[in-house]
Amino acid sequence: MKLTWITSLFSVCVAVAAGAAELPDLNGRTVIAVTENAYTPLNFVDAKTGQGIGWEYDAFNEIARRLNMKVDWQLSSWDTMIQAVKDGQFDVGMDGITITEERASQVDFSAPYMVSEQFMLVRANETKFDDAKSFAANPDLLVGSQPGTTNFYVAVYDILDGDETNPRIKLFETFGAAVQALKSGDVDVTLMDATSARGYMGANPGAFKLVGGPLGTEQFGFILTPGSDLTAPINAAIESMKADGTMEALNQKWFFDYKQTN
């Protein structure tokens, strides 16, 4: 997509950071981090303890440990989170936020810490299509999505015709509402990453299945206050965690080993 200049910028930063063997020391500085607790398994509430847990919590706590900073975790909704990070009320925000050029003109992005792949979740008895191509070919079929999310962009650019106002996309407030619409037959497919899809299939036995292979990839980044002095150290820490296998271990822990008990 239109990410080339951002990615090349990132690779320069990353190369510089990798050259420096030692990570910066932030001397115990407190960093205010914010997320929403509404994106399993990146950030969500542990049903047993009521505490926020997930991939992003673990990853950022590890970044903080490596850079010698303290994390003050806060919660916020999507739109207030981004505006508040932009205004400097929070230092860093994370919610599986896809890096785009347009968004990068409003906030700073860290280096990508995750590549997301989307899958097609459909009703278990779906027979009218079995991949993105056969879905796109039938104008009667509808996709349920949320404005501004990864799955929205994948639906627009990787499945349909690149028109963001395509009437075949029905927008809903939350993943849950879109899945509800899928269940009740209002839409024919919703896109989501494999883990969330497994969660919904587990919660509704026999109602859904996945079809087709993984679709267009998006890169997730932490968002930071424009001009933040934290961007470079965080990027260095991300690079070191990619290099020593920490990221892989987190993926294994949250995407494969973790079982959500409802």
Place this chain on the structure above:
Amino acid sequence: MTMKFKDKLQQAPWWLLVAFLLALILGWNILADQSYELIFNALSKGIWMTLKVTFIAFLSAVSLGLVIALAGFSSIRLIREVVRFYVEIIRGIPVLVLLFYVAFVVAPALVDGYNWLLQKPIELGWLDSARTRDFNMVWRAVFALTISYSAFIAEIFRAGIQEIDKGQIEAAQSLGLKDRYVFRFIIFPQAVRKVLPPLGNDFVAMIKDSALVSVLGVQDITQLGKVYSSSTFKFFETYNVVAFLYLILTISLSLMVRGLERHLRRFERH
């Protein structure tokens, strides 16, 4: 003469002048600033949807509310209890929650009911079975707003009707007027003037509450604002334009309602 001028000066709607000036400033910003212009163009497509949803839902809510209010005066106890139940329950559920109930529970149930009722003609191929998606999200949103507001509007009508002096009704009845004429010529004309201000209030409230239909993906002003701001991260700028558009709608419509009230008051004096 001077007194009259002073009076007029004092009664002049100064708040409106200030609001108008603010609108001019914001309007100028929208024209002059390229990014505001883009937002405005993206969002103004939702004005028609906001108006459509509000007008249809409000008219249906007024009709339904009037029927409910009249049923509340029924001499049959069961009907009165059912009305009380409906009003108390609906009034107590947030509009947002009602929207989800109607969209995802009531609407699919209605579609299933339709298919079940018309089982035979569908099997014979005379009719197509209905699919839930044929019950458009826009209409589900309108339906939910109608139900929600009908409870409040029924209460407005109830209060308006109850305020009318019992003696008038008894006098009309003793003149031998049939009940439906008593309602049409004695109660209704007076009640209308009483209920108009609170109804106008509810209308403005509904324009604002119609923003909630965006959770069902109805492409109104708010929904288009959400889509725009989450793809560009320009939340503040976008919600400025959202507020501007709603203010234009609410202020101009409440001025119209006020004009109607004034007209009816004049009518009352004659």
